[in-house]
Amino acid sequence: MSTRLSFVFHATNITDSTSDMSAKPSPVSNDNYQSHEQKRHVRSTLNYWDDPGDGSKPAPIVIGGGRITNSRPHKPHFFTIQDVCGEEEKYTLDRHGFRYIHHTSLEKEFTSESQIQIHYYPECRELLRSVLGDVRVHIFNHKVRRGPTQWHHLGFSGKNLANRGPVTRTHVDQSYHGGELRLRHEMRNESDELVKRRYQIINIWRPIAPIFKDPIAVASSPSVPDSDLIAAEMTEDGFKGEQWVVRHNSNHEWYYKSGMTPGDVLLIKCFDSREDVARRALHSAFEVAEYEERESRQSIEVRCLVLYDG
Secondary structure, three states: OOOEEEOOOOOOEEEEEOOOOOOOOOOOOOOOOOOOOOEEEEEEEEEEEOOOOOOOOOOOEEEEOOEEEOOOOEEEEEEEEEEOOOOHHHOOOOOOOEEEEEOOOOOOOOOOHHHHHHHHHHHHHHHHHHHHOOOEEEEEEEEEEOOOOOHHHOOHHHOHHHHOOOOOOOEEOOOHHHHHHHHHHHOOOOHHHHOOOOEEEEEEEEEOOOOOOOOEEEEOHHHOOHHHEEEEEEEEOOEEEEEEEEOOOOOOOEEEOOOOOOOEEEEEEEEEOOOOOOOOOOEEEOOOHHHOOOOOOOEEEEEEEEEOOO
8 A cells, every 4th residue: 555644743634545545334324434535634732631749749630610720730742643434343342342333313403402312312322232232331421522712711700610521631431440439429228339340430421513623533542551641530510530640651642533523433442440451541632723713512421430240
């Protein structure tokens, strides 16, 4: 296969034109991914926790009362974020910690909280069952994002959650301990038995409109050793959980899919109790220079506990 690369730095696109890639149809899709699409690798920065080196813990994040407080210092580092377009099926939940699939939702606007729960939640449950098999899916919350880049720093007169935007800091929503904390919080009457079986936390991330500004990147789990992860407290509406922040490591391998539309879904594994598979995937929004002036990104993520019988 012949490949022609053109490199342009400072958060611009790196184009890799390929001619002989093939893609199989997704088992949850009536549409095939297009094998002829052009790859658009991007050179941009990803923000990592700025470890002070004195052994101190990251500052807690507090979410509640319509506000989010996040004073953790982060530092930008350059990476080439590789485009998976045309090769989506190479990346799996158990090998990499993420998976791209094509799925059309009947919900289009995502403006009504009640309609999301009534109509979209059942779609999400069935979507995960179509991918993972006969599992039980408990959805514990969702986030709609329509706000600007760096929204959590902007204040918005005490209403910054109402203007929720992309998170431009590398993180995993739950640490290994945090995964169990979430299970015990959500499934209190069953948790002593459920914790003995395999369980996962998977985010279903979908564009509400085509993505240009602030796309989402995910890191391949095998490229991120546990030693790069630091447990950090996060309290949300009274629930005290624990997530991962991340030390910079140039060996981390980052990916995204260019040109995502509402029919493109990204499954992000945040936790897996099974230890012989990919257990978590770092993720973060990132900036692309040529799209800085575009409208704010619109997306929804649905957070799911996945429970196995055995």
